[in-house]
Amino acid sequence: MASVGIICDRELLKPMDQRVWKEAVSLKRMGYNVEIITPHNESITKLIKGIKIHCIKKRRIPGLTALKIIRQVLKRKYDILHCHEFNPLLYSIILRKATKSKIIWDCHEDYPSLISTKIDEDGIVRENKILNKIVTLLIKIGIKNVDTVITVTPPLVRRYRKHIRTIILPNFPPSKSFNPNLKSKEISKLYKNKEVILYQGGIKRGRGMALILSSLNIVVKKIPNLVFVVLGGEIEKTGWSRGIKKFLNEHKDNIITTGWIDYDKMAPYLTQANLGIIMNKPTHYNNKIGLPNKLFEYIACGLPVLSSDLPEIKKILVKNECGLIVDSEEPETLAEHIVQFLKDANKKNWYKETTKKCASKYSWEKYDKILHYIYNS
DSSP: OOEEEEEOSSOSBTTBOHHHHHHHHHHHHTTOEEEEEEEESSOEEEEETTEEEEEEEOOSSTTHHHHHHHHHHHHSOOSEEEEESHHHHHHHHHHHHHOOOEEEEEEOSOHHHHHHEEEOTTOOEEEOHHHHHHHHHHHHHHGGGOSEEEESSHHHHHHHTTTSOEEEOOOOOOTTTSOTTOOOHHHHHHHTTOEEEEEESOOOTTSOHHHHHHHHHHHHHHOTTEEEEEESOOGGGOTTOHHHHHHHHHOGGGEEEOOOOOGGGOHHHHHTOSEEEEOOOOSSHHHHHOOOHHHHHHHHTTOOEEEEOOHHHHHHHHHHTOEEEEOOOOHHHHHHHHHHHHHOHHHHHHHHHHHHHTGGGGOHHHHHHHHHHHHTO
């Protein structure tokens, strides 16, 4: 069977990049000889579930890590190269000329807006338009050297399909790790007699955490048994928001921060919560068109979603009746939606049931056949 070299843009192992790993495991199951080349804190080769992972020690000198990764790829004669994210697309310019490999680019984000936009400590968004144009140009040059583009959201499919075969492969969670039946007595005890709102994932600027906590300051006055669970992120480390500090100081009994949780152990926190929240802001195009992993992880666990009004997320929630949209950045408005949802038992139960009905719809197992199609066509 053909050999596949998966090239990573960033650290694969800590934390594990679930998209890269899911694809590698699926390809291995299909019979491909799969190896992964990734930046790491040391140079070492590991074997996990029959997949060789060649770790390349990260260097401080710009470009040196990239050269070492390219050198590692050239040492091994792969039939197919699967390049993840932005930098490996640029490596393909060299690899196309130096190898006879077929090349796939796996595009996770809208890189022009992601790379060119910064949000400062006061929440002010600054876009470097020149950098945006440079990244756009580099992508246009890069995709001329690949055979197929895989991406995660419809607007990116429409953009790149003009130039090359482009196929959508959504980043859905595996059903064995995320489904409504995965519960835990320990989590049940933790949530007992509580109204639980959950936020899963890293806490970064542009994800609306200050808005969420400002609104929860209002909610706890009406629902004293509210608990806000931050799964896998540490609020305390984001000292740029006064709203965060205020909530922590005044409502220590109303918040649980889990710290890092293994991917396979997240589901019970989701299945037994009342509402999953996503308040990403439309700070740049990547946020506007994005479909966050947490959206599908919530749904896969039967957890209704409350989201800001972003077009791609809205399509999913409206189509499946598995959540609510808040078209406002005012804490009072968000608080009102949360209170109405949590105090209405019929509404809670209805959304819980409708979300469970579509849970299996967004599973990796139903879509990894797309990967099989891409590799066999």
